[in-house]
Amino acid sequence: MPNYKLHIQYDGTNYCGWQIQKNQPSVQQTLKDAIEVLIREKISLNGSGRTDSGVHALGQVANFSCEQKLDLYRFRYSLNNTIPYDIAVTKIEEVDTLFHSRYDAKSRTYLYFISRNKTPFFKSYTHFYYSQLDIQYLNQLSKLLIGERDYTSFTKHEAETKNKVCDILNAQWRSSKDFSIFRIEANRFLHGMVRTIVGTLLDFHKEKKPFEKLTAIIEAKDRKMAGEAVPAKGLFLYKVKY
Numbered sequence: 074m075p076n077y078k079l080h081i082q083y084d085g086t087n088y089c090g091w092q093i094q095k096n097q098p099s100v101q102q103t104l105k106d107a108i109e110v111l112i113r114e115k116i117s118l119n120g121s122g123r124t125d126s127g128v129h130a131l132g133q134v135a136n137f138s139c140e141q142k143l144d145l146y147r148f149r150y151s152l153n154n155t156i157p158y159d160i161a162v163t164k165i166e167e168v169d170t171l172f173h174s175r176y177d178a179k180s181r182t183y184l185y186f187i188s189r190n191k192t193p194f195f196k197s198y199t200h201f202y203y204s205q206l207d208i209q210y211l212n213q214l215s216k217l218l219i220g221e222r223d224y225t226s227f228t229k230h231e232a233e234t235k236n237k238v239c240d241i242l243n244a245q246w247r248s249s250k251d252f253s254i255f256r257i258e259a260n261r262f263l264h265g266m267v268r269t270i271v272g273t274l275l276d277f278h279k280e281k282k283p284f285e286k287l288t289a290i291i292e293a294k295d296r297k298m299a300g301e302a303v304p305a306k307g308l309f310l311y312k313v314k315y
Contacts, residue, residue, distance in 0.1 A: 185257075
């Protein structure tokens with residue numbers, strides 16, 4: 074059967090996240106229902122990974138197989154006219170039948186946006202932080218996150234997944250005129266992990282805590298040791314690498 078890879082963007086404000094959940098609107102369910110209506114087949118829609126409630130995506134990837142050969146241009150046009158405006162399929166391509174958007178992914182990259190100035194136009198997509206950020210300090214601190222470690226201290230539900238080991242490949246901050254942006258890339262992420270990391274780094278920044286305390290938090294494998302998670306609205310799934 075033909076296997077189709079979808080590149081997806083969405084505003085996560087009105088959804089419980091990517092993954093299908095009972096009695097709650099999800100991006101996955103919304104897309105799956107629309108595709109099934111258009112092709113008149115039942116499908117299994119695989120995502121590259123979960124995004125939590127309220128989290129957005131610039132580069133989510135999914136795939137599905139079906140019996141029929143699709144006209145990709147016409148299908149994407151029809152699909153985008155069927156799904157709500159807060160979800161967009163930016164590209165569809167036919168891929169190898171063995172391709173799986175989750176299991177074949179090498180890494181995922183997230184961006185977290187922090188507003189430097191309060192404005193009503195960014196309120197749904199950024200976290201407003203009340204003071205100027207020391208990007209150099211945050212970048213030095215973030216280097217301690219890089220590597221393969223057990224990140225139990227940064228996951229929302231400690232018992233949800235047995236394997237808490239993630240390989241963080243990159244973690245860095247940069248500033249623009251209006252934003253401070255945290256970018257983090259890893260082979261996988263735990264539930265709530267990025268938002269908890271950002272909250273912890275901001276907590277360190279507030280008191281200029283010594284760097285070794287972050288290592289101690291990681292090694293403790295205790296969620297109570299880390300900082301409070303920042304709001305979901307500033308978080309975007311930016312890119313999935315294969």
